[in-house]
Amino acid sequence: MNRFALFLMALPLMAASQTTVIRNATVLTVTKGTFQGSILIRDGKIVEAGEKVLVPDGARVIDAGGQFVMPGIIDCHSHIAADSINEGAVAVSSMVGIEDVINPDDPDIYRALAGGVTTANILHGSANPIGGKCQVMKMRWGKDAEGLKFEGAMPGIKFALGENVKRSGSPGNGFGASPGLRYPATRMGVEDVIREAFTEARAYQKEWRDYQAKVDRHEQAVPPRRDLKLEPLVEVLEGKRYVHAHCYRADEILMLLHVADDFGFRIRTLQHVLEGYKVAKEIADHGTGASTFSDWWAYKAEAFDAIPYNAAIMVRKGVLVSLNSDSAELMRHLNTEAAKAMKYGGLNETEALSLVTINPAKQLGVENRVGSIEPGKDADLTIYDKHPLSNYAKVEKVFIDGELYFDREKDLEERPGKEARKKALIDKLKAQEKKERKKPEPAEDKKSEEPGGAQ
Amino acid sequence: MPLYQKAMKHVTTMLLAAASLIYAQAPGPIALRGARVVTVSGPVLEKGTVLLRNGLIEAVGENIDVPKDAWVVDAQGITVYPGLIDALSTVGLPETPATTPRAEAGAAPATPRFGGQDLPVPVEQGPQFRPFTTTWVRAADLLNPADRRIEETRSAGFTSVVAYPSTGIFAGEGAFLNLSGEKEGRMVVASPTGQYVTLASHGFGTYPGSLMGVIAYIRQVSFDADHYKLEMQAYASHPVGQKRPNYDRAVEGLQESPRLLLPADDAKQLDRMIRFAAELKRPAVLYGGHQAYQIADRVAKSGVPLLVNLKWPEKAKDADPDQEESYRTLELRDRAPSSPAALEKAGAHFAFYSGGTSAKDVRKALKRAVDAGLTEAAAVRALTLSAAEIYGVADRVGSIEPGKIANLLVVKGSLFDEKAKIQYVFIDGVKYEPAPETPPAGDREGRSAPGGVE
Numbered sequence: 001m002n003r004f005a006l007f008l009m010a011l012p013l014m015a016a017s018q019t020t021v022i023r024n025a026t027v028l029t030v031t032k033g034t035f036q037g038s039i040l041i042r043d044g045k046i047v048e049a050g051e052k053v054l055v056p057d058g059a060r061v062i063d064a065g066g067q068f069v070m071p072g073i074i075d076c077h078s079h080i081a082a083d084s085i086n087e088g089a090v091a092v093s094s095m096v097g098i099e100d101v102i103n104p105d106d107p108d109i110y111r112a113l114a115g116g117v118t119t120a121n122i123l124h125g126s127a128n129p130i131g132g133k134c135q136v137m138k139m140r141w142g143k144d145a146e147g148l149k150f151e152g153a154m155p156g157i158k159f160a161l162g163e164n165v166k167r168s169g170s171p172g173n174g175f176g177a178s179p180g181l182r183y184p185a186t187r188m189g190v191e192d193v194i195r196e197a198f199t200e201a202r203a204y205q206k207e208w209r210d211y212q213a214k215v216d217r218h219e220q221a222v223p224p225r226r227d228l229k230l231e232p233l234v235e236v237l238e239g240k241r242y243v244h245a246h247c248y249r250a251d252e253i254l255m256l257l258h259v260a261d262d263f264g265f266r267i268r269t270l271q272h273v274l275e276g277y278k279v280a281k282e283i284a285d286h287g288t289g290a291s292t293f294s295d296w297w298a299y300k301a302e303a304f305d306a307i308p309y310n311a312a313i314m315v316r317k318g319v320l321v322s323l324n325s326d327s328a329e330l331m332r333h334l335n336t337e338a339a340k341a342m343k344y345g346g347l348n349e350t351e352a353l354s355l356v357t358i359n360p361a362k363q364l365g366v367e368n369r370v371g372s373i374e375p376g377k378d379a380d381l382t383i384y385d386k387h388p389l390s391n392y393a394k395v396e397k398v399f400i401d402g403e404l405y406f407d408r409e410k411d412l413e414e415r416p417g418k419e420a421r422k423k424a425l426i427d428k429l430k431a432q433e434k435k436e437r438k439k440p441e442p443a444e445d446k447k448s449e450e451p452g453g454a455q
Numbered sequence: 456m457p458l459y460q461k462a463m464k465h466v467t468t469m470l471l472a473a474a475s476l477i478y479a480q481a482p483g484p485i486a487l488r489g490a491r492v493v494t495v496s497g498p499v500l501e502k503g504t505v506l507l508r509n510g511l512i513e514a515v516g517e518n519i520d521v522p523k524d525a526w527v528v529d530a531q532g533i534t535v536y537p538g539l540i541d542a543l544s545t546v547g548l549p550e551t552p553a554t555t556p557r558a559e560a561g562a563a564p565a566t567p568r569f570g571g572q573d574l575p576v577p578v579e580q581g582p583q584f585r586p587f588t589t590t591w592v593r594a595a596d597l598l599n600p601a602d603r604r605i606e607e608t609r610s611a612g613f614t615s616v617v618a619y620p621s622t623g624i625f626a627g628e629g630a631f632l633n634l635s636g637e638k639e640g641r642m643v644v645a646s647p648t649g650q651y652v653t654l655a656s657h658g659f660g661t662y663p664g665s666l667m668g669v670i671a672y673i674r675q676v677s678f679d680a681d682h683y684k685l686e687m688q689a690y691a692s693h694p695v696g697q698k699r700p701n702y703d704r705a706v707e708g709l710q711e712s713p714r715l716l717l718p719a720d721d722a723k724q725l726d727r728m729i730r731f732a733a734e735l736k737r738p739a740v741l742y743g744g745h746q747a748y749q750i751a752d753r754v755a756k757s758g759v760p761l762l763v764n765l766k767w768p769e770k771a772k773d774a775d776p777d778q779e780e781s782y783r784t785l786e787l788r789d790r791a792p793s794s795p796a797a798l799e800k801a802g803a804h805f806a807f808y809s810g811g812t813s814a815k816d817v818r819k820a821l822k823r824a825v826d827a828g829l830t831e832a833a834a835v836r837a838l839t840l841s842a843a844e845i846y847g848v849a850d851r852v853g854s855i856e857p858g859k860i861a862n863l864l865v866v867k868g869s870l871f872d873e874k875a876k877i878q879y880v881f882i883d884g885v886k887y888e889p890a891p892e893t894p895p896a897g898d899r900e901g902r903s904a905p906g907g908v909e
Contacts, residue, residue, distance in 0.1 A: 089662040090581055093668070101727075227675075425785045
């Protein structure tokens, strides 16, 4: 129903013209300063943003009434919109991928939109040292699974370290493990699993290279068996797939950076990275990004040594930092999460907004498409009634590719109608069920009236 | 019950069974004369005659010479249809309780298990251990002609079922069966008909333990099958000095399956499995289809046939009356029976399966589809010729044409009139009368129902 309503809602915008102007707005571009002005959108792209923008004939004009327009929020760590998250029984689950189980019907997509989010990195869970493949999505509520995928985004894969993967707290973990329990049970084992997997991946890569060489020499050869577990790891080795690594402690962060150095690849982002402030310089030197929480910690032993200054300290040490949600609820107010980095650590407004816009865009390799309001970028925009770094700010409208996907006013208007439709449907089904229950009796009566019949 | 009574009951049952067998034998040609004949492949004959001989349809038409030695049934007021086909079933196979040992509460619905078909013990190390895989098991090798569901199913107008082993991710190969219920060998019309695939995952601690894990596993096995073929061919042509490839029965079973049956009930699953089938580059048939009303055009365009489950969604009997259901759940319950109509309109290739609807309720379920806009002609086709086409046996069954197997359904009136009685079915030209209406004692719940989706 939502989809249909949204479709109707978006129809006038799309049909009237492919050109839209949002005028009379406070535009927070994030990369090019803030100004009072307009944004011209054509065919889903931002064409122009400035204080004075000419309104083309036939363009649809949206008056923002002085409200705040910022780039759509990007969440670098989310688990919504997927029918499964963890493939848990194997230590290396790189053969699985969120791309296979996208759930376009998940209402959390719409709720994320209502929180100003337009792009999210949907990650595999943290049950394995090497987890499954990630999927970068746009929150195009109403589109099918393919329609949600952020086309052209670099593919990613989840790694995880520490307590989750060594199964702390699981019955029979560690020493004296019950039979059948999965390796690894220690942080040492985690490192070993990753090293072994990449050693295997190198051998696999060589197998294919040798095969290719034979083919090039016009020799007869059977191609090697495709191994869906090792293929993504070869892509990591070849720089064709980003690693997003769940981690907490400084020691394991350094361990992972060393392993990556040894195998010649780079960790694209460290996720959670609550002790990142202790090793910020090393993280920056490795060229790795950090995607953390503002002030969420102490939910397990390895998440205790955390401080709210983490994001700001890492920013000051030169790390590319974003703030993520890892939660369908937190996802709906990442703007206030960003604001906390101003209170704790003294980031300025633009730096704070960058944590949920251009920085995660860079971490996901989509900064040429989204993350700021600049000509040529996708028209993924969020309009807030107040400054988005205020606690009181509410999302009014959200555009993706220039299409209106969320409109608070319309949403509120449509609620009574939806309620009524649902009630009508409930009544209809109840009546049907009643009829079904009653049916057997008259049927019995009729049967007795029937002549003997053939039986 | 005293022992001798038990024994007597047993003897009586046997006598009855023997009697019905004797009665079922029809010597010589049979002519159904003056009936309304729904040929499905051609026009409906208002006053037609169907002549059966040697288990085949010899002739059908309005002016057929009836041989002198024919047993003539004056068929005024009756309608002759091709025998109905349940396109996905376990009838004719051994029954087992509908639980799996490893299924966890709250996990995907348990997949039924078959006796004598022990699953490999799940080894939690990866796809190379072929977990939940019995591709090589053939329904045709497991037949149980004494399955009492055969008579029930026949009594509801079905002459054939396509029966599958149904345990595991790759459950095994199906067979197109005639419900003649005598000798195993006579029952099989075609085998294998396809590989029954489920997406049931078996919990966090087992590989594969998630939907994406199961999908990735199916993909890996499919790739392995492609590679296996190349390896085996290469070895067969030059075995000398070559490393011998390993024999892999999992892959062998997949290779000999002419199509994959993939579960897809709601719109997103249909979309997902249509893409998956295209990616695997293997012929596929989807089963489920309750939300096909939402993407019927896409199903049609994909060209992938869909088996629609006639077990329409119902409110759970033990549902909490205070629990409010989502609009989506309510809508699905309301609109699922309109899926066949939408598929017909879109021009999709679809057939029906009973999916755990008791045989006698199948007509009721069918009526809901017709009430929701499905034409009667399309309904009959979906239960006969379309199913035969989907399984590549339309040259043998599915319509009333000379030369085809004499599988017929004879109804006093119309199949769509709930009061109209099924008079007989003919299977391989042998006449069967439906069992008396009162169901025999015994609870039919808990039977394994194939085709439950995810």
